[in-house]
Amino acid sequence: MNKSGGKKATMKDIAKAAQVSVATVSYVLNNVSGQTIPGETRQRVLDAASELNYVPNLAARSLSKRQSGLAGILVNRQPDEQWWERAAYTPFIDAMERELTSLGYHVVLSSLDAKAPNMDIIAERKLDAVFVLGALQDTFHQISRHFPTGVPLVAIDSPIEDPLFYRVQYDYERAALAATEQNSKPCSFLVADRGSMDAAAQLGTLLSLPPSQVLVLETEDQLQPFLARQTGDGIILNEYVGLLASRWMNPTRYTVLCTAGTPELLHSLPRSSSVLFEDRKHLAALELMQSLRNDSYSGPPDKCVLIKPR
Amino acid sequence: MNKSGGKKATMKDIAKAAQVSVATVSYVLNNVSGQTIPGETRQRVLDAASELNYVPNLAARSLSKRQSGLAGILVNRQPDEQWWERAAYTPFIDAMERELTSLGYHVVLSSLDAKAPNMDIIAERKLDAVFVLGALQDTFHQISRHFPTGVPLVAIDSPIEDPLFYRVQYDYERAALAATEQNSKPCSFLVADRGSMDAAAQLGTLLSLPPSQVLVLETEDQLQPFLARQTGDGIILNEYVGLLASRWMNPTRYTVLCTAGTPELLHSLPRSSSVLFEDRKHLAALELMQSLRNDSYSGPPDKCVLIKPR
DNA sequence: GTGAAAGCGCTAACAG
DNA sequence: CTGTTAGCGCTTTCAC
DSSP: OOOTTSOOOOHHHHHHHHTSOHHHHHHHHTTOTTOOOOHHHHHHHHHHHHHTTOOOOHHHHHHHSSOOOEEEEEEEEOTTOOHHHHHHHHHHHHHHHHHHHHTTOEEEEEEEETTSOOOHHHHHTTOSEEEEESOOHHHHHHHHHSOOTTSOEEEESOOOOOTTSEEEEEOHHHHHHHHHHHSSSOEEEEEEEGGGHHHHHHHHHHTTOOGGGEEEEOSGGGHHHHHHHOOSEEEEESHHHHHHHTTTSOGGGEEEEOTTSOGGGGGGSTTOEEEOBOSOHHHHHHHHHHHHHHOTTTOOSOSEEEEOBO | OOOTTSOOOOHHHHHHHHTSOHHHHHHHHTTOTTOOOOHHHHHHHHHHHHHTTOOOOHHHHHHHSSOOOEEEEEEEEOTTOOHHHHHHHHHHHHHHHHHHHHTTOEEEEEEEETTSOOOHHHHHTTOSEEEEESOOHHHHHHHHHSOOTTSOEEEESOOOOOTTSEEEEEOHHHHHHHHHHHSSSOEEEEEEEGGGHHHHHHHHHHTTOOGGGEEEEOSGGGHHHHHHHOOSEEEEESHHHHHHHTTTSOGGGEEEEOTTSOGGGGGGSTTOEEEOBOSOHHHHHHHHHHHHHHTTTTOOSOSEEEEOBO
16 A cells, blocks of 8 residues: 555656646645646646655755745753753743644754854754744854844843844743732842843842842752851742752742743642743744744834743 | 855855865865865865855755754644643653754654644655654554654654554663562552553552552642542652642652653652652663664664663 | 746766 | 766746
């Protein structure tokens, strides 16, 4: 029934089998508008195609159309990335992949070495859209040098200033405010993962915390000493970190900002309080990307989309 | 400095600039062995290439060599996938992606609709290697019909019998034994996520548990009632589920089999006991894939690799 | 309505 | 040592 062993059928094979030219095959298979093919011919082609178990070769297609049908998710990775940092990326990657897949893109996922981010893949594979996660300022400096302009690129959770790039990230400020008013007591300390270190700085200022009261977590064992020093209540970013903290401090003493996209994790901490964000980071990124495709002249309304707490 | 606006440079452009033919350019750029190019020419080509900011078009390359340089990770998704199930896949995906990326592959990640798994991507993109996660028996039934044989395909965490496919999965049996002897007390109940429902059945038998003592978790709210019924000690698969359980039962009463690849998560549960697995699921999958490439005649030693507890 | 043919950018014989 | 050339599989313009 299927000659899975043999070589793959091409349009040429179909053309031969259906007694037409490859052009006609292409017209039929792609439902090319503007070409009017009689139902009879059309059916012959279709039949031949399924008979031969035809599957198009997308590399060939990409070559002649100038579109790969590929979307890229590029993740900037620190050499010593911690498990809670990794875990914080995945829900987004996951959601983004589904979204893109359901839109008909094929998704390529690639880790970037933060020390030497290599974005050649964008040009090599002619990616139609690119999402960069956790890129740092100087990572982007590297990029902007020679990368194919015209590629819709959006940066997610990336503390960069460069107005050249479109971005989406959490609205940490509003989240922190929500947290402090949820807790009636003032916030006297802050813990954040490195992925939100810019946010940590920003919030430290906002809440007027001295640097000593702000911890940007690098390794797990920094947590206990820091928490032990605390006397007041605080805010913790990243629910995994929040979970870790519960080992050393009563969860009622801090509010977790759910920046890891897995708020359910805190269900296991009774009586803990947390601030969730709207679950639309991936959607926002997508919309940005799409408006980049269309309105490439004017650009989308906002260069930077902030995801609000809910 | 960079003409990022203009069209991308091709080999032809380099050839022109370096006063050689495209063939020569190809030889130089790919360090083709067997071709001996004088350093002078070579340098001219290299210079021209970097001057023009040349990036190869991999679609074109794929077309003429019969290799895409793409590896696929295909994830079977249930329509009602739960967050702890999702979270259980990601560490593997993550590790696999890095491994493949560092091997020089580009990785395409794709969700399969469990109801209608579409593996066309394998043929369309001419994937050089494929890893399928969480495929069910009948998912594979669909697949084996017409998929390009000769593609190294490895099934991970997939309860399938078909001897056609190579597999890697946890050695649940040994893990359960390790768990029961770690706990001196006997095991009287078992909770598993759906990803390990086959394992659950197998272990249920092994531990001679009546069906009523085995829960395959579908929704979060099934957990509390089940645990409330229990009087003895038990085993829980998936550390996220283990964490959830801690809300309803003292963690000292169960041992968690860390099937989600995130054992650190349990750090937040003091005095809990757990069984870890060797952290080599991705490596095993990779080795299997590589031996599939080479020994395609004999096939690799084992059709099914079991990851042991440690 | 349908087909011939010129690419898309790169590789790999095969000549010279 | 280097260039010519014939594809790889598909799209698309332009004739018939």
